[in-house]
Structures are given as structure tokens and as C-alpha cells.
């Protein structure tokens with residue numbers, strides 16, 4: 001036990017120490033480098049980091065004089081992972097009771113403390129960036145956690161946040177309680193075009209990077225095997241959300257599980273489809289045509305299906321088939337897990353990589369969904385997603401070769417974010 005504690009070295013730095021570390025010149029010796037973009041790895045690369053950024057990447061390179069050396073010469077080095085669908089303010093919701101209890105019995109400050117812990121768990125698992133897709137009733141607490149991390153007050157993954165998300169009256173929990181009660185909502189309830197535009201402006205004013213809305217609910221299969229759903233917003237409302245967000249420079253993610261919800265989200269012009277279990281051939285073609293990203297979140301579906309019963313197991317199967325077709329058609333699949341929908345403390349979100357490989361991707365393709373492709377979704381390709389000169393120094397490492405066993409990515413042993421080392425077990 002003691003030995004475990006001694007070798008598990010997590011370096012938590014105060015802002016001053018972090019700054020000092022950022023100002024040093026660091027040379028990382030990488031036994032094998034997967035840069036997030038290339039089809040093949042590079043052997044024995046030297047990565048030079050200065051002021052939080054990657055200065056150079058040289059195959060068989062020499063260490064510059066005066067640089068502090070980090071020896072990862074027996075490891076595989078990769079860009080920090082990006083999970084493009086998370087909920088730091090949620091601790092698992094297999095059942096409605098799990099969800100309701102968090103909104104009814106936990107204060108928002110308490111939930112924010114757990115959120116900070118979750119952002120740290122993500123970082124220790126190699127996820128240096130998260131796109132957090134709504135606070136589930138915790139208002140704008142994601143903005144506060146993001147700010148505290150960005151200022152170096154607490155260690156955690158870099159956050160892109162979407163604050164409250166939107167759904168119309170009667171479509172999103174808490175639902176089913178006596179009408180006499182005034183209860184919290186898991187989203188900002190929005191009805192009508194003007195209110196949709198107002199909600200976008202409010203959320204952006206309070207710090208939303210992304211806008212998220214729920215395109216559908218109530219999922220059911222028809223005898224032809226197609227997964228359908230009830231669409232939440234009128235086309236006019238959904239278009240108002242997307243147009244307003246785009247007009248003021250923000251991207252839009254839509255929760256869309258059934259084919260009807262996916263079709264409605266595509267008509268509205270969203271930037272990413274979340275979940276997408278009910279993708280049909282036609283909808284996959286349309287997604288390619290519109291250059292829309294797809295975050296499959298397979299881990300959450302597989303985790304909640306046994307406890308939820310009903311259509312949830314067949315939905316996982318439907319998505320497996322859709323994934324293979326989407327991959328074949330060239331849909332831009334981006335790594336997203338919906339962690340928070342499953343507990344942060346129980347499942348490492350890197351589990352998602354194994355599903356992608358099991359569903360037909362090569363290990364390298366799977367890695368790129370969480371690196372270069374995810375950075376592109378975030379419109380941060382210039383700063384994140386690859387190990388190249390000029391990029392932020394978000395670098396992780398594993399002991400064995402993830403191209404031989406993708407499950408190795410669930411055992412990240414080295415984490416650097418913006419030039420600061422948060423974990424080094426080598």
C-alpha cells in the first residue's frame with residue numbers, strides 16, 4: 001500500500017510553481033511518438049517544450065543543452081486526450097431516482113466541489129481537455145470550475161463549457177412530481193423563438209463556450225428496426241437557437257438519439273450530433289454532406305442499458321451498426337463518452353477507445369478521434385490535438401504500445417498540460 005503511494009506521484013503545483021515549470025526548457029525523450037495526425041508512429045523523438053508550448057519535435061533528435069530531460073524513452077507518447085462529451089456536475093444517472101436525488105438533495109456548491117474533483121480525475125486519466133455539455137441543473141457552475149482550473153487554483157482538465165443547455169416545457173427532468181411543487185430543472189426551459197434567442201444570449205453572457213440543446217426524447221423502435229423519437233423543438237425554435245449561437249460566434253451541440261431527433265438537428269444546422277444511436281443511411285449521408293461531427297458516447301449507453309432496461313440494450317446494438325456505417329461513409333466521429341452519465345469514480349472514460357476499435361476503427365483512428373479530430377470540433381486545431389511545434393504542450397504517455405492493445409490508454413502514467421507535469425509514474 002505504502003509502496004503504491006510512493007510510486008503514484010501526482011504533482012500538484014501552485015500557480016507560482018507552475019509558472020516556474022512553464023518557463024523552463026524541457027526535453028522529452030519519447031520511445032515511440034504518436035503525434036495525433038500521422039498514420040504511423042515515430043521512434044525515438046525528442047520533444048522540446050518551453051513556456052507551455054511545443055517548440056520542436058525531432059526524430060532521433062539531440063537534447064538541447066541546458067534543457068531538463070524527461071525520460072519517456074521506454075514509453076509511447078501521445079497528445080493529451082480530449083473528451084468532447086462530459087458532465088462534470090453529474091455523478092451517474094442510471095435511473096431517474098439517481099438523477100433527481102442529485103438535483104434535490106445536493107446544493108450547487110457541493111456539486112461544484114465534486115465537479116472540480118472530476119476534472120482532476122479526467123486529467124489524471126490523460127484527458128487534458130473536456131467539452132462539458134451542460135450542468136444538469138447546476139446553472140453556471142461549470143464556468144466557475146473552468147475559471148478556477150484556468151487560473152491554476154485547482155488542477156484539472158481544460159474546460160469548454162455549455163452551461164445550462166435547453167429543452168422545451170415538459171421534455172426534460174425533473175418530471176412526474178406533483179404539479180403543486182416548484183422544482184429545479186435539468187436544463188433552461190425554453191419555449192418560442194424569441195425565448196430561444198434570449199436563452200442563447202444569456203448563456204453566452206454568463207460564460208458558455210458552446211450551446212447545447214436537446215433535440216429529442218421518448219425513443220422507440222418501429223418494426224422496420226428504425227429507432228424513432230419525439231422531437232422537442234419546432235424547426236423554427238431549433239433554427240433560432242443555432243442561428244443566434246452562430247451569429248455571435250458559438251457552436252451548437254444537439255442531443256439526438258432517435259432518427260427524428262437527428263433529422264431535426266441536421267435541419268437546424270447544428271455542429272455536432274450527440275449519441276446518434278438512431279442514425280440511418282440517409283442521415284449519415286446528410287451528416288457527411290453538412291460536415292457535422294458525431295460524438296457516439298458508447299460507454300454511457302453500454303453502462304446504463306442493463307439498469308434502464310426497455311429499449312436501451314437494442315439502442316446500443318443499433319448504434320454499433322450505425323457506427324460501422326458511419327465509419328465507412330466518412331462521418332467525422334469525435335471521441336465523447338458522456339462521463340457523468342456513468343460515475344467518474346468507477347469507469348475511466350478512456351474505455352471509449354476500446355469500443356471504437358471493437359466497432360471497426362484501427363487503434364490509430366480511435367486515437368485521432370480524441371486528438372486531432374476533437375481539436376477540430378472545438379475549432380482549436382491551431383492549439384490542441386497534435387504534438388507539433390506551436391501547439392500547447394498537452395502530452396501524455398503510456399508504458400506499452402496502444403497500437404497493439406488500445407486498452408493501454410486506460411493506464412496513462414504521465415500527464416503534462418500546457419508544459420506543467422501533473423503526473424509522472426515513470
Ligand SMILES: [Zn+2]
Pocket residue numbers: 085086087133338341
Ligand atoms: Zn450528455
